[in-house]
Amino acid sequence: MMAWWDDFFWTYQNLVYALGINGLLALSIYVVLAVGQLSLGQAAFMGLGAYSSTIMTVKFKLPFLLVLPASCVVPVVFALLIGGPTLRLSGVYLAIATIGLGEVLRAVYLNIDYFGGALGLSGIPERAGVGAIYGLLVVALLVLWLVGRSHIGRAMEAMRTDETAAEVMGINVPRYRLGALLASAVLAGLAGALSAHVSSFIGPNEYGFEPAVTILSYALLGGIGTPIAPVLGAWILTLLPEMLRGLADFRLVFNGLIIVIAVLFLPRGLLAFRLRRS
Amino acid sequence: MNRRHLMTGAIAGLAASTLPAAAQAAGIPVGAIEILTGPAAAYGIAIKAGLELALDTINQKGILGGQKIALTVEDSAGDKNQAINAARKLIGRDKAVLIIGPTLSNEMFAVGPVTNERKVPTIGTSTTATGITEIGPYIFRTSLPESDVVPVTFKKAQARGVKTVALMYANDDAFSKSGFDVMKAAAEKLGLKILTIETFGSKDTDFSAQLTKVKGLKPDAVTISALVEPVSGVLLQARQLGFGKETLFIGGNGSNSPKLGDIAGAAADGMIVGSPWFIAKPDPLNTAFVAAFKAKYNKDPDQFAAQAYDCMFIAAAAIERAGAADSEKITAALAKTSYTGVMGPFAFTAGRDPASSEGVVVLEMKGGKFGIAS
Numbered sequence: 004m005m006a007w008w009d010d011f012f013w014t015y016q017n018l019v020y021a022l023g024i025n026g027l028l029a030l031s032i033y034v035v036l037a038v039g040q041l042s043l044g045q046a047a048f049m050g051l052g053a054y055s056s057t058i059m060t061v062k063f064k065l066p067f068l069l070v071l072p073a074s075c076v077v078p079v080v081f082a083l084l085i086g087g088p089t090l091r092l093s094g095v096y097l098a099i100a101t102i103g104l105g106e107v108l109r110a111v112y113l114n115i116d117y118f119g120g121a122l123g124l125s126g127i128p129e130r131a132g133v134g135a136i137y138g139l140l141v142v143a144l145l146v147l148w149l150v151g152r153s154h155i156g157r158a159m160e161a162m163r164t165d166e167t168a169a170e171v172m173g174i175n176v177p178r179y180r181l182g183a184l185l186a187s188a189v190l191a192g193l194a195g196a197l198s199a200h201v202s203s204f205i206g207p208n209e210y211g212f213e214p215a216v217t218i219l220s221y222a223l224l225g226g227i228g229t230p231i232a233p234v235l236g237a238w239i240l241t242l243l244p245e246m247l248r249g250l251a252d253f254r255l256v257f258n259g260l261i262i263v264i265a266v267l268f269l270p271r272g273l274l275a276f277r278l279r280r281s
Numbered sequence: 282m283n284r285r286h287l288m289t290g291a292i293a294g295l296a297a298s299t300l301p302a303a304a305q306a307a308g309i310p311v312g313a314i315e316i317l318t319g320p321a322a323a324y325g326i327a328i329k330a331g332l333e334l335a336l337d338t339i340n341q342k343g344i345l346g347g348q349k350i351a352l353t354v355e356d357s358a359g360d361k362n363q364a365i366n367a368a369r370k371l372i373g374r375d376k377a378v379l380i381i382g383p384t385l386s387n388e389m390f391a392v393g394p395v396t397n398e399r400k401v402p403t404i405g406t407s408t409t410a411t412g413i414t415e416i417g418p419y420i421f422r423t424s425l426p427e428s429d430v431v432p433v434t435f436k437k438a439q440a441r442g443v444k445t446v447a448l449m450y451a452n453d454d455a456f457s458k459s460g461f462d463v464m465k466a467a468a469e470k471l472g473l474k475i476l477t478i479e480t481f482g483s484k485d486t487d488f489s490a491q492l493t494k495v496k497g498l499k500p501d502a503v504t505i506s507a508l509v510e511p512v513s514g515v516l517l518q519a520r521q522l523g524f525g526k527e528t529l530f531i532g533g534n535g536s537n538s539p540k541l542g543d544i545a546g547a548a549a550d551g552m553i554v555g556s557p558w559f560i561a562k563p564d565p566l567n568t569a570f571v572a573a574f575k576a577k578y579n580k581d582p583d584q585f586a587a588q589a590y591d592c593m594f595i596a597a598a599a600i601e602r603a604g605a606a607d608s609e610k611i612t613a614a615l616a617k618t619s620y621t622g623v624m625g626p627f628a629f630t631a632g633r634d635p636a637s638s639e640g641v642v643v644l645e646m647k648g649g650k651f652g653i654a655s
Binding site for chain 1: 318355356358362365373387410453458480
């Protein structure tokens, strides 16, 4: 029985890791969407976390306990730098500006040999595991749940529904926006560091436009009423391609079909309910 | 590379995969990880076709006293995570004793550590980047690394009187960058003078700035390391800018595709490319392979299919010599491989790379088709 379980876990180990990491990414997009902003910079922040942590581990041989918290620093610095000018933008304009960030960083990774260029960085030791990934996911979920139930959550919801009305009611909109962007940078940076330390290789094309859209789709499928909703969306979108492996060449068709049906019939996400507040 | 390819690929793949699925109940489990969907699917589908063609012959007689090889081909979609998942599924669930693939070098850098940890021999048939077999003692490859092919091409160029070169490459994908590193090293080793190094993006359509600079320097040869689409673009634009016969264009492995003639047409004439295999190679093994491939799939094989075809035979022979479907014994047997296939004589070095580059031929484009370069 034990041997069977070991084999089973070994087979799906990477999937188990991916579920946790994509859960963190879903939370990262959730915080931005929760204040009514549309950002496509999550993959860029993830890349910053992945690259900075990999360099700390591989080139400076720092211990993982130090690398993991430090991997949030670079994404946060970038979030602060771009936060000022871009948070004046809203809606689709912010989305475009954040896509720009991702593309600029991709070009930087490609053209500077220190980052491995197109060959990426390989030979990253496996330092993260189930404990680190799911521990952080649970902590993040709890914190976001508690924040969501507090007066901050009420302010966030007000901003999401009607920003002008929220501002008139005395909510400091720019501060909440920046706060949300920073929190999302931290979460994405952590996810990047964790994913780099379980998959032994990172390359510049993993953090471009396509993954940014995938992360956004986690929240679209799950919904943004509660923090758990986007995580559920991430889990479904991560599990589907693997569960449909049996369908061989038809799996992409079914994968797409399931998502289209979900979006058509559940436009507010799978979990549409909102947080209850006392 | 486009939707139509994807569709034909999906249909061909379905037809091919439903049949063996029924017969997979017993046999020696062997896994393959290839890109069957997405933009790079053309490579994976060609490899799968080569593997299955070889398997038809192998399973007719059977190995280890009449046992059949049960090949499971998993799709990686060119995605690192899906490739790892596929490898883990093949080893953990299907109990594969040997893995063929994955298609891209980038995928191998992620998959290799996983299969190596489980001590399952893994043979890349299309991974040409440097450092692949250094992942671990269970990682092999049958594809000639570019570092074996490029020097042969450059020597041919030197024999034609080339003394100065301009190097161009796409700097946003691992394959092209790795090919460029090899070209630069080869040029330095042969004493060719490098006049300039110009980069572009794989999806670029305008190369006039780089080409104008190159033209001003008047190099004897221009080398291009990129996939076939951008290479075609560079050639077309170079002819418009007045590059003539006096400049020799040299391509890397990416240019070694019949698509070069399809896209660039006469603009590609005169370009030379080193190749581990050539469809019209006058060798009885090769002509039989090409005929069998045409009969089964109704199209011409490419080098990826040829490499995969040989690899399947090499793997089957190793299992036979190992005397059991045991990964450890197969690894030991693989190291002692001595095989002659459609690519020519084959053996592994101590570092698990192909030992000989004898099979390399230099091809030249003429009228939109490759022929042996004079």
